[in-house]
Amino acid sequence: MSSSGLRYGPLDKSCVHVCVDMQRLFAEPSEWATPWITRVLPRIVSLVEWKAEQTVFTRFVPAERAGMGAGSWSRYYERWSSMTIENVGPGMIELLPPLHSFCPPAQVVDKRIYSPWPGGRLQALLAGRQIDTLVVTGGETDVCVLATVLGAIDIGYRVVLVTDALCSSSDATHDALMTVYQQRFAQQVETVEMETVLSAWT
Numbered sequence: 766m767s768s769s770g771l772r773y774g775p776l777d778k779s780c781v782h783v784c785v786d787m788q789r790l791f792a793e794p795s796e797w798a799t800p801w802i803t804r805v806l807p808r809i810v811s812l813v814e815w816k817a818e819q820t821v822f823t824r825f826v827p828a829e830r831a832g833m834g835a836g837s838w839s840r841y842y843e844r845w846s847s848m849t850i851e852n853v854g855p856g857m858i859e860l861l862p863p864l865h866s867f868c869p870p871a872q873v874v875d876k877r878i879y880s881p882w883p884g885g886r887l888q889a890l891l892a893g894r895q896i897d898t899l900v901v902t903g904g905e906t907d908v909c910v911l912a913t914v915l916g917a918i919d920i921g922y923r924v925v926l927v928t929d930a931l932c933s934s935s936d937a938t939h940d941a942l943m944t945v946y947q948q949r950f951a952q953q954v955e956t957v958e959m960e961t962v963l964s965a966w967t
Contacts, residue, residue, distance in 0.1 A: 770957065770965075771925065771961065771965050772955055773955065776900065776965050776966040776967065777966075777967050779896055779897045780819065780925075780966065781819050781820070781821055781894070781896045781898070781899055782812055782813070782816055782821070782899075782901075782902065783881075783901050783902075783917075784809060784821070784823070784903045785901065785910050785913050786825045786903055786905075787809060787822065787864055787902075787904065788861065789857045789859050789861060790848070790853065790857045790858055791905075793857070795847070795848065795853065796845065796847055796848060797934070798934065799904050799934045800934065801932040802861075802932045804932070805902070805929065805931065806864075808902075808927070808929060808930045808959045809902050809903070810863045810864065811959065811963065812927075812962065814867075815966075817867040817870050818870040818871070820867065820871040820872070821871065821873070821874060821891075822868065822873045823873075823875075823876060823887070823909070823913070824858055824860065824875045824876070825858070825877075825909060826875050826876065827849050827858075828842045828849050828877070829849060829850045829851055830849050830850075830851045831851075832846075838877075858875075860873070874886055878912075879908055879911075879912035880912035880915075881912075881916070882916035882917075888920060897922060897923060898925065899922045899925065900925045900927060900966075901913060901917070901924060901925065902927045902931065903932070904932040905932065905933040905935075906938070906942050906943070907938040907939055907942045908933075910931060910942075914926065914946070914950075914954060918953045923953075924953060924954045925955045925957060926946055926954050926955065926956050926957075927959050928943065929958045929959055943956070
């Protein structure tokens with residue numbers, strides 16, 4: 766599913782690895798469990814080990830209690846009341862154990878919604894470091910990764926999506942979104958495997 770190489774050249778110091786929501790919340794048994802998260806974790810760790818200073822982790826932080834949240838998020842947390850902080854505990858928002866040890870130098874951006882872009886913290890962090898390229902890993906391919914990628918496209922970042930370092934709780938929608946990324950966003954999203962990223966990031 767991935768292209769044979771990076772169309773727009775190698776990666777350099779103007780690149781950051783954005784690792785989306787690799788948290789206990791999605792790895793441990795629950796209604797939000799993402800079965801393949803442990804399968805992609807070793808690949809993500811291999812990149813973070815090498816580029817910790819150029820890694821930003823996002824973390825999805827659920828509402829405190831059922832019914833909290835703006836607009837339709839209130840209804841969302843009525844449906845998913847089992848996944849509120851009140852029920853799962855604050856420790857569940859933490860990064861998976863192999864990853865949190867890299868912070869610092871890796872940085873963490875928390876969000877209450879799928880996208881990390883509203884509020885401007887992530888964009889300000891990247892602008893301060895003169896970043897123009899994002900290497901994206903994590904989960905879920907069809908929810909928070911999608912929101913991260915679409916926001917990055919709108920801002921104008923070069924986006925490199927690491928196909929074998931993404932996970933979802935749905936095989937069908939993961940596959941559908943990979944088709945969308947590769948066919949509808951081919952000018953703005955490069956899809957490659959981790960081996961290509963590791964060999965191309967100078």
